[in-house]
Amino acid sequence: MLSLHxxxxxxHTDAAYRHFHSKIYGGNQTYYxxxxxxxxxxxxxxxxxxxxxxxxxxxxxxxxxIFRDAKELNSLVEKLKELGIKEIxxxxxxxxxxxxxxxxxxxxxANEDLAKEVxxxxxxxxxxxxxxxxxxxxxxxxxxxxxxxxxxxxNLKHITVHPRIAKQQYGGEVNLEQxxxxxxxxxxxxxxxxxxxxxxxxxxxxxLFPDITGIMLGRGVLGRPSLITEFQEGKEWDKESRIAxxxxxxRLLFSHYSSVLCGDTQVISKxxxxxxxxxxxxxxxxxxxxxxxxxxxxxxxxxxxI
Numbered sequence: 001m002l003s004l005h006x007x008x009x010x011x012h013t014d015a016a017y018r019h020f021h022s023k024i025y026g027g028n029q030t031y032y033x034x035x036x037x038x039x040x041x042x043x044x045x046x047x048x049x050x051x052x053x054x055x056x057x058x059x060x061x062x063x064x065x066i067f068r069d070a071k072e073l074n075s076l077v078e079k080l081k082e083l084g085i086k087e088i089x090x091x092x093x094x095x096x097x098x099x100x101x102x103x104x105x106x107x108x109x110a111n112e113d114l115a116k117e118v119x120x121x122x123x124x125x126x127x128x129x130x131x132x133x134x135x136x137x138x139x140x141x142x143x144x145x146x147x148x149x150x151x152x153x154x155n156l157k158h159i160t161v162h163p164r165i166a167k168q169q170y171g172g173e174v175n176l177e178q179x180x181x182x183x184x185x186x187x188x189x190x191x192x193x194x195x196x197x198x199x200x201x202x203x204x205x206x207x208l209f210p211d212i213t214g215i216m217l218g219r220g221v222l223g224r225p226s227l228i229t230e231f232q233e234g235k236e237w238d239k240e241s242r243i244a245x246x247x248x249x250x251r252l253l254f255s256h257y258s259s260v261l262c263g264d265t266q267v268i269s270k271x272x273x274x275x276x277x278x279x280x281x282x283x284x285x286x287x288x289x290x291x292x293x294x295x296x297x298x299x300x301x302x303x304x305x306i
Contacts, residue, residue: 002202002206002212002213002214002215003030003158003191003213003214003215004027004028004029004030004214004215004216004217004228004231004232005029005030005031005032005160005191005193005214005215005216005217006018006021006029006030006031006032006216006217006218006221006228007032007133007160007193007216007217007218007221008031008032008033008034008035008064008218009034009218009219009222010034010035011034011273012034012222012273012274012276013031013032013033013034013222014034014050015050015051015053015055015056016055016253016256016257017253017274018031018055018056018059018061019055019056019059020249020252020253020256021221021225021249022058022059023252024225024245024248024249024252025225025226025228025229025245025249026229027228027229027232028060028232029060029228030060030061030062031056031059031060031061031062032061032062032063032064032089033047033050033051033061033062033063033064034050034064035064035065035066035091035094036051036063036064036065036066036076036080037065037066037067037072037076037104038067038071038072038075038076042079043076043079048083051063051083051085052083062087062088062089062131063080063085063087063088063089064088064089064090064091064133065077065080065088065089065090065091066091066094066099066104066105067090067091067104067108068102068103068104068107068108068114069103069114069117070114070117070120070121073090073114073117073118073121074117074121077121077125077128081125081127081128085128086127086128086129087128087129087130087131087157088128088129088130088131089130089131089132089133090118090130090131090132090133091104091105091133092105092106092108092109092132092133092134092147093105093106093109093133093134093135093160093161093162093166094106094166095135095164095165095166095167095168095169095170096169100138100166105166106134106135106137106138106165106166107138107166109134109135109136109137109138109143109144109146109147110137110138110140110143110146110147112146112150115146115147115150115151116150118150118151118154119150119153119154122154122155122156123154129157130154130156130157131156131157131158131159131160132151132156132158132159132160133159133160133161133162133193133216134147134159134160134161134162135161135162135163135164135165135166136161136162136163136164136165136175136178136179136182137165137166138165138166138167139165139166139167140165141163141164141165141175141178142178143165144161144178144182148182148185148186151186151187151188152185152186152187152188154188155188156188156189157188157189158188158189158190158191158213158214159186159188159189159190159191160190160191160192160193160214160216161179161182161190161191161192161193162174162193162194163175163176163178163179163182163192163194164194170219174194174195176208179192179209180208180209183209183211183212184211189212189213189214190211190212190213191212191213191214191215191216192205192209192212192214192215192216193215193216193217193218195220196215196217196220196227197219197220197223197224197227197280198220198224198227198236199227199230199231199236201220202215202217202231215231219277220277222276222277222278223277223278223279223280223281224242224278224280224281225245225246225249226241226242226245226246242281243281243282243306246278246281246282247303247306250271250274250275250303253271253274254267254271257270257271264295264296267296268293268295268296268299271299272290272291272293272299275287275290275291282306283306285305286302286303286305286306289301289302289305290302290303
């Protein structure tokens with residue numbers, strides 16, 4: 001049975017989103033925090049608040065960290081240990097220039113000096129269960145061949161691979177040939193991530209790569225929040241059921257943000273992203289109306305058209 005993982009997405013999968021997604025859809029998937037980074041003298045308070053929120057109770061949540069050097073890596077690990085964290089996911093795959101330009105995310109894949117520090121960190125923190133998320137490379141889809149020999153020296157819970165290079169962001173074709181090579185050469189369990197929007201997509205990847213141990217879904221679940229549950233149940237829900245459950249999910253999230261935020265503008269800014277990847281699910285007309293809604297009245301009117 002494949003393990004199922006909900007990828008962290010900045011601006012979307014915060015504690016409230018994770019909480020209500022679990023409440024509405026159930027399932028035994030693993031959730032991850034959007035990446036946590038070191039700023040000046042510590043972790044941002046809002047990241048700690050999100051990670052330690054009571055809204056996370058009852059779900060399997062793993063904090064993900066992003067780093068550019070040994071100092072950031074070790075500082076983040078030590079701080080999370082102080083907070084009682086027992087699992088940490090290492091982000092070595094973020095494709096966004098704001099991070100790669102500072103040597104983080106996918107820019108770390110071909111950094112051999114940092115790879116050695118990752119090995120040291122994992123080996124010296126045996127009380128922590130580490131996993132890792134990466135891409136094939138920053139600019140070259142074979143950069144992973146520089147990093148993997150180091151990762152094969154340590155025991156990781158799993159390595160999640162999105163088979164694109166960072167330069168592609170989320171466009172262009174995934175490189176399944178390179179992914180297949182990675183699976184064969186990795187001594188750690190491998191999880192597939194990328195372009196999974198339907199049960200059929202998941203089944204195809206599982207058939208192509210029977211040796212993978214899990215699937216990570218991100219934008220696919222943001223656009224179709226029932227997807228993980230549908231796969232676990234082994235059947236596709238009809239459109240009416242998917243939409244009804246999605247609207248209930250949004251209702252709970254909207255109610256929560258309305259109770260903790262001040263003013264319509266703040267509420268809309270937190271709830272509009274809920275629909276960002278849902279155009280295929282709710283239809284272009286409703287999707288465009290929601291996207292263009294500039295006040296609460298227009299926003300609620302747009303949602304009523306779904």
